[in-house]
Amino acid sequence: MRHSLFLLFAIxxxxxxxxxxxxxxxxxxxxxxxxxxxxxxxDANPNPAAEADTTTAxxxxxxxxxxxxxxxxxxxxxxxxxxxxxxxxxxxxxxxxGAYHILAIDLEGTEVCDWLTSAGITCILxxxxxxxxxxxxxxxxxxxxxxxxxxxxREHAAEWHIDSHRIGVLGFSAGAHLAAALSTHFDxxxxxxxxxxxxxxxxxxxxxxxxxxxxALAEQNFAPNPDILPTEQTPPSFIVQAEDDPVHVENATVxxxxxxxxxxxxxxxxxxxxxxxxxxxRTAQPVTAWPQLVETWLRTVQILPPFSY
Numbered sequence: 001m002r003h004s005l006f007l008l009f010a011i012x013x014x015x016x017x018x019x020x021x022x023x024x025x026x027x028x029x030x031x032x033x034x035x036x037x038x039x040x041x042x043d044a045n046p047n048p049a050a051e052a053d054t055t056t057a058x059x060x061x062x063x064x065x066x067x068x069x070x071x072x073x074x075x076x077x078x079x080x081x082x083x084x085x086x087x088x089x090x091x092x093x094x095x096x097x098g099a100y101h102i103l104a105i106d107l108e109g110t111e112v113c114d115w116l117t118s119a120g121i122t123c124i125l126x127x128x129x130x131x132x133x134x135x136x137x138x139x140x141x142x143x144x145x146x147x148x149x150x151x152x153x154r155e156h157a158a159e160w161h162i163d164s165h166r167i168g169v170l171g172f173s174a175g176a177h178l179a180a181a182l183s184t185h186f187d188x189x190x191x192x193x194x195x196x197x198x199x200x201x202x203x204x205x206x207x208x209x210x211x212x213x214x215x216a217l218a219e220q221n222f223a224p225n226p227d228i229l230p231t232e233q234t235p236p237s238f239i240v241q242a243e244d245d246p247v248h249v250e251n252a253t254v255x256x257x258x259x260x261x262x263x264x265x266x267x268x269x270x271x272x273x274x275x276x277x278x279x280x281x282r283t284a285q286p287v288t289a290w291p292q293l294v295e296t297w298l299r300t301v302q303i304l305p306p307f308s309y
Contacts, residue, residue, distance in 0.1 A: 023068055024110035027079045027125075034156075036076035036148050041129060041141070042191045048074035054102055063281035067107040069098065073130050076145045078152060080160060081113040081123040088120040089163040090303050092208070093153060095126055097173030097277070099213070100134040100142060103127060107279040108172040115280055115291055116170075121304075122162050124153055134174065135214040136181050137227055140190045146182045147189055150204060151197035166303050168206035168235070170294075173247065173277065176212035180255060181227075183207045183234045206303055208294055209239045209255065211276050213247045216254040224254050230262040237266045238297045240290045242274030267297050 027033060037044075054071040061067075078093075094116075096108035103109065105127065113123035126149050133141035150167065157164040171179035186203035193199065216222040237259055241252035252268060259266040274287030282288045298304040 023106035024114075025068055025070075025105050027110075032080040034078045034080075034152060036078060036128075036145055036152065037194075039194070041074070041076065042144055043141075045074060048072065051075070062107055062278060063283050065281065067279075068105050069102040070096075070105040070127070071102045071130065073103060073127055076129055076149070077127045078149055079125040079127070081117050081125065082160070083120045083122060084117045086120045087122070087161055088304055089161070090120075090166040090298070091122040091124060091153065091157075091160070091162040091168070092116050093124045093126050093149060093167070093169050093204075095128065095146070095169060095171035095175030095178050097171065097175040097211075097213075098130060100139075100174045101131040103130055103175075104172070104277070104279070107277075107281065108175065111280050112170065119295055119304075122160060124149075128178070134181075135177050135227075136185070142178050143181050143185060144190045146178055147186065147202040148191070148198065150182070150186075150202040151200045154200040154202075155197040166205055168208065168303065169204040170208035170210070171212075172210045172279065173213050176209045177214040177228070179204070179207045179209055180212060180215060180237075183237065184228050184230055187233075203233070204235050206235050206298070206301060207237045209237055209252070210290065211241045211245055211247065211278075212239070212251045212255065214251070216248065216250040218248055218250075222248070222250040222254055224258050228255070228258075230255075230259045230264050232263055234259065234262060234264045236264065236301050238269075238294055239266065240269040240271075240287070240293065242271045242276070242285075242287050244273050245276045247276050265301065267300075269293055 049072040055069045096103040116123040128145040129141045136143045169179040239252045243249045256268040271287035274285045
């Protein structure tokens with residue numbers, strides 16, 4: 001009995017470190033990580049709570065595996081993941097979701113970077129402020145972070161071997177809303193410029209919107225969100241969602257129609273089943289094959305090289 005208890009405590013003690021190794025978070029000290037706000041974020045809390053994984057034993061698993069729910073993020077960062085093989089020159093800034101309360105930093109972050117870099121795409125994992133940092137305009141904090149982040153990526157484009165005209169965003173759930181918000185609010189910074197990065201465009205060149213929230217107003221019979229209105233300057237967008245998503249598939253359909261009405265190139269994929277929050281983890285649900293559809297779309301819109309036959 002005593003031996004069993006000792007073994008149990010030993011497993012409990014090492015499991016956080018094992019989870020970190022498997023999840024890729026926190027990133028290795030050797031990986032390039034930049035602060036979004038070198039002198040502190042606008043209107044920062046002077047006494048923020050400590051950043052931490054808020055996952056508990058009662059939280060759900062995705063595809064049979066746990067995930068990291070990163071909370072109390074007050075110091076936004078960008079972490080660089082370079083292509084595993086040939087570099088296509090394209091780059092994607094990844095916005096994890098989490099209802100603007102936490103960030104699913106591995107499920108919708110590091111695991112996404114593993115896929116993108118295997119496709120020759122530079123991935124920049126964006127850790128933005130949570131909780132209560134959106135949706136815009138309820139709070140402008142996350143959108144401030146996103147605007148600043150794209151400017152920083154463009155500033156480092158040559159150094160990171162990125163084509164500054166092929167920098168896109170990919171977001172999940174609340175992160176998908178943030179990607180859409182950035183796609184429609186890039187013409188004016190929501191903060192006072194602080195350096196050269198803020199003189200560069202923060203408009204994404206393309207956007208991938210995965211099971212979005214906050215884009216259709218359920219309390220108003222799923223009317224379009226008036227704070228996220230596409231114009232002809234909104235970048236080409238790819239949208240995917242499941243019809244049985246509890247966050248409501250109308251977020252995808254309403255936003256797609258708004259893009260269409262603004263004459264923005266857009267591609268929409270709807271699935272009968274799949275729910276919400278699956279990331280890239282493959283299950284029996286066909287919706288979890290969406291990354292292959294994104295790669296095809298990126299070739300269609302000439303972000304990636306065309307297929308060779």
